[in-house]
Amino acid sequence: MDRNSHINYILQLADNALVLGHRNSEWTGYGPILEQDIALSNIALDLIGQARYLYQHAAKLAEAAGTGRVTEDTLAYGRDAWDFRNCLLVEQKNGDWGKTILRQFLFSAWQYFFYEQLQQSRDSELAAIAEKSYKEVVYHLRWSSEWVIRLGDGTKESHGRMARALEQLWKFTGEFFVPAGYEKELTGIAVDPAVIRPLWEDRVGEVLAEAGLEANPGAWMQTGGKEGRHTEELGYLLAEMQFLQRAYPGCEW
Amino acid sequence: MPPKKGSGNKGSRKKYDMTEQQWPLWEVFIRSKQGLDHKHAGSIHAADAAMAIENARDVYTRRMEGVSIWVVESKYIHATNPDEASSLYDPANDKIYRHPTFYDLPDELKHM
Numbered sequence: 001m002d003r004n005s006h007i008n009y010i011l012q013l014a015d016n017a018l019v020l021g022h023r024n025s026e027w028t029g030y031g032p033i034l035e036q037d038i039a040l041s042n043i044a045l046d047l048i049g050q051a052r053y054l055y056q057h058a059a060k061l062a063e064a065a066g067t068g069r070v071t072e073d074t075l076a077y078g079r080d081a082w083d084f085r086n087c088l089l090v091e092q093k094n095g096d097w098g099k100t101i102l103r104q105f106l107f108s109a110w111q112y113f114f115y116e117q118l119q120q121s122r123d124s125e126l127a128a129i130a131e132k133s134y135k136e137v138v139y140h141l142r143w144s145s146e147w148v149i150r151l152g153d154g155t156k157e158s159h160g161r162m163a164r165a166l167e168q169l170w171k172f173t174g175e176f177f178v179p180a181g182y183e184k185e186l187t188g189i190a191v192d193p194a195v196i197r198p199l200w201e202d203r204v205g206e207v208l209a210e211a212g213l214e215a216n217p218g219a220w221m222q223t224g225g226k227e228g229r230h231t232e233e234l235g236y237l238l239a240e241m242q243f244l245q246r247a248y249p250g251c252e253w
Numbered sequence: 254m255p256p257k258k259g260s261g262n263k264g265s266r267k268k269y270d271m272t273e274q275q276w277p278l279w280e281v282f283i284r285s286k287q288g289l290d291h292k293h294a295g296s297i298h299a300a301d302a303a304m305a306i307e308n309a310r311d312v313y314t315r316r317m318e319g320v321s322i323w324v325v326e327s328k329y330i331h332a333t334n335p336d337e338a339s340s341l342y343d344p345a346n347d348k349i350y351r352h353p354t355f356y357d358l359p360d361e362l363k364h365m
Contacts, residue, residue, distance in 0.1 A: 033276070035297050035308035042311050143307055150300075 005182035007061050008085060009190055010126065011075065012180070012226055014054035015086035018076055019234070020107060021047030022241050023094055032097055039143060043104065046136040051076070053129045077245035081234045085180070088225040089172035091234040098151050098158065099165035105144035106169060106204065110176045111137045113199045117191040126189065145207045152211025159212065166213055174221025176200065181227070278327040279305040281312075283319035291323050299324075 024044035031037025055072035062070040089107055094100045115137055118130035151158040177193040177200075208215060224230070244251060276298040282291035294313045299305035305324040313319065333341060345351070 033298060035299065035312055038315075039308065039311040042315060139310075146303060146307065150304075 002182070002185055003061065003065050005185045006123070006189065007058050007065075008180075008182040009186055010054050010058040010061070011083075012085035012087075012183075014051045014058060014075070015084045016090050016107075016111075017047040017054065018051035019084070019086045019237065020090035020104075021045070021051060022237060023090065023092075024100070024104070026094055027100065036097075040100070040104075043140050043143070046133075046140065050129065050133045050136070053132075057125050057129065073245065077242045081230050081238055082228040084230065084234060084238070085226050085228060086234075087172065087175045088222060088231055089169060089175070091225070091231060091237060092169060092172065093233055095165065095168070096161055098161040099168065101144055101147040101151065102162060102165045103169055104140065105148045105207065106173055108137055108140040108144050109200055109203050109207075110173075110196065112141045113196045113203075114191055117195060121191070122188040148207055148213075149211045152208070152213045162211065162213055166208075166215055170215045170219050171222045174219075175223045175225060178221075178223050178226075183226075276300045276304075279309070279324045280327050280330060281305075281309040282323040282325075283309075283313055284321040284323075285318060286320050291321065294318070296327060297324075 021044045024040050024047065028037065028041045028044070031040055052072055055075045059070045059072055059075060089103060092099075092103060094103075112134075115130040115134040119127050119134065121127045121130065148162065152162045153159070177197045179190075179193055183190050183193075204215075222231075277300075278296050279299055280296050281294045283294040284291045294309075297305065297308045297312055299308045302324060305326075306322055309322050309324055314322070
């Protein structure tokens with residue numbers, strides 16, 4: 001097994017969590033009501049917490065490989081967009097509340113089945129992180145499912161917004177199930193996306209049906225994020241998120 | 254247990270009515286790990302019971318305060334009138350014989 005592939009795989013999972021966590025945190029102080037502001041901020045914190053465990057794990061492996069000093073902070077704040085391995089879905093802009101919720105739902109449904117499988121990983125550190133994170137994701141999925149149904153099956157206005165959001169985001173979901181080059185070499189460590197696909201499709205299909213929403217089954221799917229080819233949104237996100245560490249490297253407060 | 258297909262509280266989800274400008278108020282009761290009873294924690298806004306439980310979880314159990322949540326719409330809580338407080342509560346003032354304090358307890362008896 002190639003150590004670089006292993007590190008890239010962990011970074012992919014960490015970047016997913018960090019980027020979506022950051023996106024959600026952009027709502028803090030702006031949520032539609034206080035209760036939901038807190039709910040989404042809680043989810044942001046869960047995701048950033050997951051990212052930290054994963055970055056720490058990746059940093060340990062990288063240092064063991066002799067790449068110099070690597071920490072969770074250098075990984076989160078010191079890499080540029082083409083080094084990030086997150087899938088394209090999580091970097092998409094928040095848009096309105098409906099789009100944010102739908103992005104969370106599509107991702108949480110994936111993460112839910114993914115962490116379920118990852119608990120069997122031969123990498124015991126990854127398996128432990130998956131076990132801890134799974135409980136958090138169970139709630140993320142429950143919460144976001146409720147909202148997708150509530151808004152999809154709500155008023156004409158809310159339904160229209162959800163349908164638009166689905167059209168914008170659906171094309172980024174295919175990437176979950178296309179293994180990147182480095183994933184294919186990690187038998188026993190990585191989760192086989194083919195195992196998750198039918199589970200994800202079933203769950204997402206059920207919730208969308210209850211919400212009165214329909215995805216385009218023949219939609220063309222955009223990929224590339226896992227290999228570092230991103231949409232332009234990620235650059236703006238990193239510019240804001242990394243600014244402080246770029247301007248004052250190693251700064252603590 | 255993972256959530257059942259899509260949602261845990263199907264029956265209690267209400268169609269959101271756009272004519273209601275604000276979501277109703279709910280009172281939240283939390284039972285802590287050591288506690289035997291649910292205690293009033295505060296109130297939240299929510300469109301229905303399912304959302305009220307989730308909002309209560311997100312607002313009042315972030316620091317591991319609880320293991321069980323009750324919510325009830327505030328309008329269903331009936332309260333005594335503060336103006337009647339003297340007639341309701343003052344008469345108990347001089348009835349100290351209602352307290353079980355006139356017994357000699359054996360030394361072996363603990364936790365009384």
